[in-house]
Amino acid sequence: MTNSDSENVRPVGGGGDGETTVVHLMRHGEVHNPEGVLYGRMPGYHLSELGRQMADRVAEHLAGRDVTHVVASPLDRAQETATPIAKAHGLDLATDERLIEAGNVFEGKTFGVGDGALRKPANWRHLTNPFRPSWGEPYIEQVVRMMAALGAARDAARGHEAVCVSHQLPIWVVRSFVERRRLWHDPRKRQCTLASLTSFTYRGDKIVSVGYSEPAIDLVPVHLRVGAKRTKGGAKGFGA
Numbered sequence: 001m002t003n004s005d006s007e008n009v010r011p012v013g014g015g016g017d018g019e020t021t022v023v024h025l026m027r028h029g030e031v032h033n034p035e036g037v038l039y040g041r042m043p044g045y046h047l048s049e050l051g052r053q054m055a056d057r058v059a060e061h062l063a064g065r066d067v068t069h070v071v072a073s074p075l076d077r078a079q080e081t082a083t084p085i086a087k088a089h090g091l092d093l094a095t096d097e098r099l100i101e102a103g104n105v106f107e108g109k110t111f112g113v114g115d116g117a118l119r120k121p122a123n124w125r126h127l128t129n130p131f132r133p134s135w136g137e138p139y140i141e142q143v144v145r146m147m148a149a150l151g152a153a154r155d156a157a158r159g160h161e162a163v164c165v166s167h168q169l170p171i172w173v174v175r176s177f178v179e180r181r182r183l184w185h186d187p188r189k190r191q192c193t194l195a196s197l198t199s200f201t202y203r204g205d206k207i208v209s210v211g212y213s214e215p216a217i218d219l220v221p222v223h224l225r226v227g228a229k230r231t232k233g234g235a236k237g238f239g240a
């Protein structure tokens with residue numbers, strides 16, 4: 001798949017007055033996680049060497065853009081992904097707690113065959129309501145904080161572009177909200193691969209379109225791309 005193949009723009013409404021501002025929500029690069037832990041909000045999980053290459057690739061992709069504000073989730077992997085982008089534009093990297101990964105009761109656990117968390121009956125009570133979801137931070141709470149973070153980035157980059165580095169689930173949920181889709185979903189079908197850009201175009205204070213691109217798709221392992229089968233030890237889409 002080429003970058004042009006993976007780009008699309010979806011209008012979400014007409015109108016809107018004022019200057020045009022683009023806020024890119026970027027998912028962090030690949031993380032070094034040989035044990036296959038659902039790391040969630042845990043500290044100490046850093047980009048792998050491949051993840052650093054992904055971050056550099058996106059920095060190169062955005063080098064000619066009018067980026068005036070770069071902000072990231074406080075988690076290590078997001079900060080490390082955002083750093084080369086901020087550096088390429090001569091900007092200080094800001095931090096916004098609202099961009100953090102979704103909370104999850106399975107944080108720190110593994111999902112491997114045989115000893116995975118989902119095989120233990122004590123954990124099944126957390127799986128009773130996928131519409132909320134019952135295993136973690138409610139979808140609507142993610143939407144509220146992510147919309148606030150988007151609005152803050154828009155205000156910081158009025159008439160220009162901003163990059164916000166966050167995490168797969170919050171990015172996908174806020175995109176679903178903006179595009180008026182239901183918030184509960186099949187995690188395997190999230191269009192939010194590693195180091196991807198989900199781009200919200202504002203006219204004034206109103207979002208008028210959402211775009212998606214994958215500048216580092218050739219670096220993403222095939223099994224981690226949208227529609228591919230997950231590995232046995234994966235976390236089955238709870239976050240990352």
